[in-house]
Amino acid sequence: MKSLPPLKSLQVFLCAAQSGSFKAAAEQLFVSQAAVSQQIRLLEQHVNCKLFERESKHTRLSAKGELLLPYIEQAFEQINSGIHALSFxxxxxxxxxxALHSITSLLLIPKIHDFQQQYPQLSIQFSPNNRLDSFNDTDIDIAIRRGLGSYPGLESRKLIDDAIMLVACPRLLPEKNPEPASILDIPLLEDTSSDIEEAVADFCLRYQVKRSRLNARLKTTDAVPIIQNVLAGRGMAFVSKVLAAEHIKNGNLVNVLDYAYITPKTLYLVAPAHHFHWQKIKRFEAWLKALLQNHMNMNTDEC
Structure with a gap:
């Protein structure tokens, strides 16, 4: 691959081409006209062709110069956009x-006051939904999504590892350390999301339970009503550890059979790469990671 010409010579070429004059380019760049001519000669030597037609009173682009100009204009526009993105x-x-509806309702809104106390100048606005909007069409700063971290055209940063747990209200369990067969009559409140389905299949295989033996009473893709109904004692459910950890720590829920399924899917911060250079995003990322680490650091022996 041929080496690129000096950036300075490309800048001089762009200025001379756009102004239509070596003299005007020299004035804009605060250099001598001779310096402009020297940089153009260096560039022409590098590309091995004439870029300007020099006439007695005028200087105009050659056919090769006309061909090169839009590429150089686009390149400098990209550089300017990148610098602007970093600084603005x-x-x-x-x-x-x-963020996901469940993360917004069950985690962020109850905890965001701590972040606001640290940064009272920041006004927080939530847009809970389960789809990844185009950042070009919205004024969203950052997204929280659950997945594998692959979002084309966007940067993703893993927040924490997760697992799927089987949880229930303590009073629903027949005994403190139940056998698998003794819990099968407890109603199952079923989240039909793909990684939850994987956990259900793993549970059935691990404990040699037929899928039809599970007493499914409610099915939805929304974890919020699932968690609410489990807390109310209406059944058990396979849920994300992120959503259940604090309830287990507080004794409102128990991890049935100490079951956990390590899922490859977890929470990611997602945004265009330059958003992560913004001070407010850096602060939110640091706060959220600390929150989740503390949130997930539960002692299951106490539950």
Whole structure:
């Protein structure tokens, strides 16, 4: 691959081509006209062709120069956009977050006051939904999504490892350390999301239980009503550890059979790469990681 010409010579070429004059380019760049001519000669030597037609009173682009110009214009526009993205943080006092409905309702809203106490100048706006909106069409700053971390055109940063647990209200269990067969009559409140389905299949295989033997009473893709109904004692459910950890720590739920399925899917912060350079995003990422680490650091022996 041929080495690129010096950036300075490309900048001089762009200025001379756009102004239509070596003299005008020299004035814009605060250099001598001779310096402009020298840089153009260096560039022409590098590409081995004439880029300007020099006439007695005028200088104009050659056919090869006309061909090169749009590429150089686009390249410098990209450089300017990158520098602008690093240095410009829109709405620095407003943080707009889109997150899964369950994460928004069960984790972020109950805990966000701590973040706001640390950064009272920030106004927080949530947009709970389960789809990944295009950042080009919205004013969203950051997204929290559950998956494998692959989001084309976007940067993703893993927040924490997760697992799927089987949980229930303590009073529903027939005994403190039940046998698998003794829990099968407890109603199952079933989240039909793909990784939950994987956990159910793993549970059935691990404990040699037929899928039809599970007493399914409610099915939904929304973890919020699942957790609410489990807390109310209406059944047991396979749920994300992220959503259940604090309830287990507080004794409101128990991890039935100490069952856990290690899922490859977990929570990610997702955004265009330059968003992660913004101060408000750096602060939110650090706060959220610390929250989740503390949230997940539960002692199951106490539950």
């Amino acid at each position: 943080e829109p709405y620095a006092n407003s943080l707009r977050i889109t």
